[in-house]
Structure formats: C-alpha cells, structure tokens
Amino acid sequence: MSIGETACSYAALILHEEGISTTSEKINTLVKAANVEIESYWPALFAKLFEKMNVEDLISNIGAGGGGAPVAAASSAASSSAAAAAPVVEEKKEEPKEESDDDMGFSLFD
Numbered sequence: 001m002s003i004g005e006t007a008c009s010y011a012a013l014i015l016h017e018e019g020i021s022t023t024s025e026k027i028n029t030l031v032k033a034a035n036v037e038i039e040s041y042w043p044a045l046f047a048k049l050f051e052k053m054n055v056e057d058l059i060s061n062i063g064a065g066g067g068g069a070p071v072a073a074a075s076s077a078a079s080s081s082a083a084a085a086a087p088v089v090e091e092k093k094e095e096p097k098e099e100s101d102d103d104m105g106f107s108l109f110d
Contacts, residue, residue: 004038007031008046016055023047 001009011030015022024047031038 003036004042007034007036007038008042011043012046012050012055022050022055 008027008031011027011034012022014030015026020026024043027043027046031043
C-alpha cells in the first residue's frame with residue numbers, strides 16, 4: 001500500500017468517524033493538514049469509492065476476502081468442467097501401523 005493510499009484511507013476513516021461526507025476536497029484537506037505529500041488522483045479515487053460504498057460496509061468486510069472471489073470462481077469453473085469429464089476417485093491412504101511393545105520382546109509390566 002502506498003503512502004497516498006494509506007493517507008487517504010485514514011482521512012476517509014476520520015471523516016466517517018466525525019459524520020462528515022467523504023469528498024475529494026475534504027480528504028485532500030486532511031492529508032495536507034497532516035503534511036503528507038500524495039499524488040493528486042488519490043483523493044478523487046477514494047471520494048468516488050465512498051460515493052458507491054459505505055465505509056462501515058468496507059470495515060465490517062475487511063476479512064471477507066472479496067478481491068479473490070472472481071479468480072476462485074473462474075478457476076473452480078475450469079476445474080468443475082474437468083471434474084465432469086473424469087470421475088472423482090478418492091485415494092485411501094493406509095496409516096502406518098505403530099510398533100507395539102510385543103514386537104520388541106518386552107512390555108511395560110514385565
């Protein structure tokens with residue numbers, strides 16, 4: 001994550017906490033007040049994001065992993081077509097037998 005992304009993220013969280021609407025001007029004002037230099041496009045990108053998405057929704061879904069879903073769906077679609085072509089065979093692994101004390105010629109109570 002770049003400095004611009006981090007600064008705009010914190011600015012958006014501050015604005016949300018204070019109940020102030022998230023606009024590019026307000027994000028830019030907070031970032032400049034913090035003496036952080038960022039590229040000029042970051043505030044506008046974050047403002048557009050928060051026009052479409054609610055900050056609370058983004059915070060509550062932080063561990064949901066929403067970014068990886070389309071890739072997983074595409075790979076599962078490819079694997080499901082391959083699975084339909086070939087029957088699924090489950091391999092049974094034999095567990096190694098543990099050596100007992102009887103095999104060694106002595107036991108705990110001899």
